[in-house]
Amino acid sequence: MKLTRRTVLGGLAATTTLSAPTILRAQTRELVMVGYGNDSDAPLIAAGEELGRRNPGVTLQVIGGLSAEALAQIKAARGNSPYDLAVMGSPAIINALAEDVLVPLDFSKIPNSQSVDPKFMPYGYDVGQPIWFEGIGIAYDTSKITAPPTTWEELWSGEYNGRIGMCRPQSNLGLGVLAATCEAFGRPQNDMTFALEKWLELEPLVGRSPPLLQQMIERGEVDLAPLWHVNSALAASAGLPIGYVKIKGPGPLMLPTNIVQFVNTADGTADLVHEFADILLTQDIQMMAGSAPIYFGTVVQGIEVSADAAPYVPSTPEELAETTSLDWPSFAPLRGNTVETFDRMFAG
């Protein structure tokens, strides 16, 4: 073949066209994370967009799902995690550590971590960065209950037998409520059999997950139930007659949510995960997370709780001082046994 200027230019154009997708792919990076799968993903998506602005070509894909399901998928993939990072509650971190699928974060690479209230940091268990928290309280149907219980112990007054809902202990909510029950009656938080026996006295209707429990209140199947404040706020924002109590003794109870990084992520991903966690702790994202309709509790010092979030999130100095969490490491590893005990006692 005779080489002319036309054939050389044509060849160059063809080569460029054919290699363009490869070049573009090399310049784009995608972080895949496990999120919530509902409105609560909004601050995560916003932080992902900011990460993309700072690092052209980087995108964040938020996949809704339970952290427990993500752990099962990673276990099925024999450690080849399909996810780079996740939002994960403290008890799920304990389970993930037992499965050895987390890479500890380097907090020196998250400058905004310095502004996090020190009382939240232990709940990342040295591997995760707390970013916000959810409260456990009592959601109730305002058309049926005018004076809701204010302490855990009041639930056993006899007034709520057969009217109350509870969540299966496979969920963090269900497990946390059982530990709170132990605490309320002066027992060690890991005395799960005692807590289940106490709940059996209440003749509860059981929800398989917090969203399904929320739906049971909405459909009028139960009058009240322990629930995340986020679920209660979402139901109330839809115009439903649902109120929420920041129940005490113990409480107000909170469960920090953390950013965690999974094993087997590609080179360079770790830096992006740290930068993403840092963005989540900025004032803008924290304010967004703390606003309607989700009202996540902020872990960053100096951010005021808005007036419309006050019914759901500890806001007064007294409430903030009393806000506490549970001794998750003492009972989170008992999840499997507790679910079995629950089924022996409740299944029918």
Add this chain to the structure above:
Amino acid sequence: MSYAAILRPIARPGLGERLIDALLSGRGIWPAVPAIIVLTVVAVIPFVILLSLGFSDIVVSRGEIASQTFSLDHLRNALTDPLYWTTFQRSLTLALSTTALCLVFGYPVAYLFLVGGRWTKRLILVLTIAPLLTSGIVRTYAWLVILGGRGVVNSTLMGLGMIDQPIRIMNTHWAVLIGMVQIHLPVMILPLIAVMSRHDSRLVEASENLGASRLGTLRTVILPLSVPGIGTGAALVFTLSYTTFVVPQLLGGGNYLNAATMIYEQVVYSLEWSKGSVSSLILMVTCLIVLVAIALATNHFTRWTRGRDA
């Protein structure tokens, strides 16, 4: 053109052509080879791996299995645990009840299809197939709306003054049974229609000409001839009902436990895969036992029918 050119030997076919020829010949297992390969890769191998977990103690490191030692403890524990017996008994009862009810409700529809006119047949086919075009989850959620405390059933009963307070249907065994029967009814009707519409209609005419009543014809001619359809439908409905996950999950509430939901929780929430593996094994073996029983019964009654025909 010379004869030599015309009569030249046919070229020997290539490997690809010979392979396709073998596949199309219908001899031996060749036609099933592609399906066997796919099933081996996507079903048999993963299932063997899963089952191997039920017979071993596992140590995990960095998400990977670091060591695996043979153990029968998980199987022994499951077989001596009352929770397993209760759960599998509940699943079996539910599946058999669903199968029986689907047959009771489905057979008249198939009979109507057999004796009905052209438009009746079309209507039955549309009504039977239409639900299959939507997701089972959507159909199950519809029952949440119908059976709930503020649902159609309770509202109607209260509107008619028959009850003062909503009755609890949701989150009970009955809600699960109602949902299962509705979801699986088409799976019973379709095989019945397929078998019954294949019969020679002159047999029915002959029966009536010989003085048999409609009921007598149904009992002595149509019913015996439809036994293979009953067997197929029962096997399909039983398998789907026994291994169902979505309906008990959504309609049964948090304290309704069947075999499939138990396995899901063992694998996903408790991360106890050895237990999940053993439960899966028990589910599969018990399901196979019932299927063999259905097949034997179908075979027995079909042979009886043939004997009468002869």
